[in-house]
Amino acid sequence: MEAELLQRRNQCEMEKLTGEVADMVEAFDEALGKLRREKLSLEADxxxxxxxxLVMYQELQFLKDFEKRENALMEKLSGKLGEKKEVVEKIRQCQESLDQKKSEIDKLIEHKKAVAIEFDELVDDGHNFREPLLKIFMRKIKRSKNKTQGDSDDEDYDSDAEDEDEDEDEDFDDDDEDEEVCPPGCDQVLYEKVCDIREKRLDQEDVIAxxxxxxxxLKKEKEQFSKKQKVVESSLQKINQxxxxxQKEKQGKLNEIDVVVTLSMHQMEYLVDGKLPYDLSNALVFSNTExxxxxxxxxxxxxxxxxxxxxxxxxxxEHxxxxxxxxxxxxxxxxxxARAYNVQMLKFGQEIDLELLDRIGTTRGAEELQEQLKQQEAxxxxxxxxxxxxxxxxxDQMLALTSDNTQCLQTVTKLSTQQKSLEAKLTTTQTSLFNDPVARRRKEIAERDRLVQEVNSQAKEINSLKAQIVVLRRKDTSMYE
Incomplete structure (x- = not known):
């Protein structure tokens, strides 16, 4: 009886030990499988x-090769921009000087008019000697240059100025060579005053000249700077081109680098005889959305x-x-x-060129339009x-936006890498098989939901950065255009 009880006890202990060994083997196999899956995931990562x-190293090599050319182009661009800024500043200074001199000439013309008014007040229209005194007042005489100009030698009056004013003084040119004396019967004091006023008029004309x-x-200098500005702008346009x-060449070289895309088996639809072929060179990676x-x-x-x-x-x-x-x-x-031809033949006996008449005739309206045109040009x-x-x-904003664009591209690359890593972890979690209890299952479901939320947030951030990159690229292209 005791032997039978001992045998049963030993049998129960043996069964218990056998169950523990089986549990330990099963736990070991499960842990080994989990380690194997983690190993495969780590090897894939x-x-x-x-x-x-390797891809980034190839890109780095290309960028190093293009760095010297890019620096040289940027130096040319900055140099031309500085040269253009200098030319524009000189043109502005010339324009300011022109405006100042024009305002001074207007004041001198007003002074000249004041001298003429002074003569009219001295010799009114009803004066007996107005005509000879007016000839004396308007006569051009040989005068020595003003000593304030730094010239001690006496020179004759500029003959070119006489040619310019020839039309205004044509009524008085006949008496220019006559000896200038006081008209008979005229007051000597009045004659001397007229001569003094004439000196004032000639002084004003010299200053105006x-x-x-x-x-x-200044106009010639401005024209030279304008021509130089056009040359600089053409050079800038060529440098921008x-x-x-x-940039196109650099982007093309970067696009030639082969990039590896990881796909799951359920994403493969390129099958031959129901099987995945060994040669995938003819396959195409394309999204279902596109x-x-x-x-x-x-x-x-x-x-x-x-x-x-x-x-x-x-x-x-409509055509x-x-x-x-x-x-x-x-x-x-x-x-x-035909009617106009008949009317012209009846009135004039010949055909009249109306366009020629329009070109010959100058009206006050045309002069006003020319003045408006000058104002519009200014x-x-x-x-x-x-x-x-x-x-x-x-x-300048374009250069800053180009730098921001590069930083955004780097951020997108980093976020894409994180997204792919999270998607790989999520896929591994979904496809793995567990024989754990219910509590562990709930914990894994909660972890999966957290990963899904993180992936979605990363995807939203990537989409927003891509939208910013598109906006920056449009701004870059608009600046070059």
């Missing part, structure tokens, strides 16, 4: 990191084609109507031309200088 490191010469020199071509967009685009193109055909029919009808109207207008014009020049300053500011 390491391989992905190694591939990205000097100012006019200075204005002509070179920068655009360089595929649906292409399908919907086919329908949109059909609708656009129908609308274009309808528009073509309407335009054809025919316009042709009929054109024929009617041409017949009307021919009728009016306003446009001022506006052009303002736009030049705005362009310089926009170019």
């Amino acid at each position: 390491l391989k992905q990191a190694e591939i990205k490191r 000097e100012f006019q010469k200075g204005i002509d020199n 070179d920068i655009i071509e360089f 595929l649906e967009k292409l399908k919907s685009r086919i329908k949109e193109l059909d609708q656009e084609k129908i609308a274009l055909r309808r528009q073509q029919q309407e335009l054809r009808k 025919q109507q316009l042709l009929r109207d054109k024929k009617a207008k041409e017949s009307r014009i021919a009728e009016l031309d 306003a446009f020049a001022k506006e052009l200088r303002q736009w030049d300053r705005k362009i310089e500011q926009a170019q």
Whole structure:
């Protein structure tokens, strides 16, 4: 009896030990499987990191190769911008000097008019000797230059100034060579006063001539700076075009680098005989969203084609109507031309060129339009200088935006890497099999929900950064345009 009890006890202990061994083996197998899955995940992450490191190393090599050219182009751009700024400043200074001299000339003209008014007050219209005194007052005489000009030698009056004022003094040129004396019967004191007023008038004319010469020199200098500005602007345009071509070339080289994209098996739809082929060189990576967009685009193109055909029919009808109207207008014009020819033959006996008469005739309205045109040209020049300053500011903003764009691209790359890592962890969590109790299952479900929320937040942040990059690229292209 005791032997039987001992045997049963030993059997129970053996069964208990056997169960514990089985549990330990099962736990060991489960832990080993979990370690194997973690090992595979880590190996995949390491391989992905190694591939990205190789891609980034290739990009770094390309960027180092392009760095010297980019620095040279930026130095040229900054040099030309500085040169343009200097030329614009000189043009502005010339314009300010011109405006100042023009205002001074206006004041001198007013002084000259005051001298003429002084003569009119001294010798009124009813004076007996007004005509001979007026000839003396308007006569041009040989005068020595003012000593304040720094010239001690006496020189004759400028003959070019005499040619310029020849039309104004043509009534008095006949008496220029006569010896200047007081008209018989005229008061000597009045004659001397007229001579003094004439000296004032000639002094004003000399000063006006000097100012006019200075204005002509400033205009020539301004024209030279304007030509230089055009040359600098053409150089700037060429440098900007070179920068655009360089950026395209750099981006093209970067796009030539092969990039590895990790896909899950359920994403593979390229099958041959129901199997995945060994050669995937003919395969294409394409998103389902873009595929649906292409399908919907086919329908949109059909609708656009129908609308274009309808528009073509309407335009054809409108074209025919316009042709009929054109024929009617041409017949009307021919009728009016014939009537005008008959009227001219009846009145003048020959055909008159009305366009020639319009070109020859000058009206007050045309002079007013010319004055308005000068004012508009001055306003446009001022506006052009303002736009030049705005362009310089926009170019500075373009450089800053280019730097911000590069930082955003780096941020997008970093976030994309984090998103892929989180997606890999999420996929591993979803596909793994567990034989844990209910509590562990709930914990893993909560962890999965947390990862899903984190992935969604990262995706939203990536989309916002992509939108900012698109806006910055549009600004960059608009500045180059």
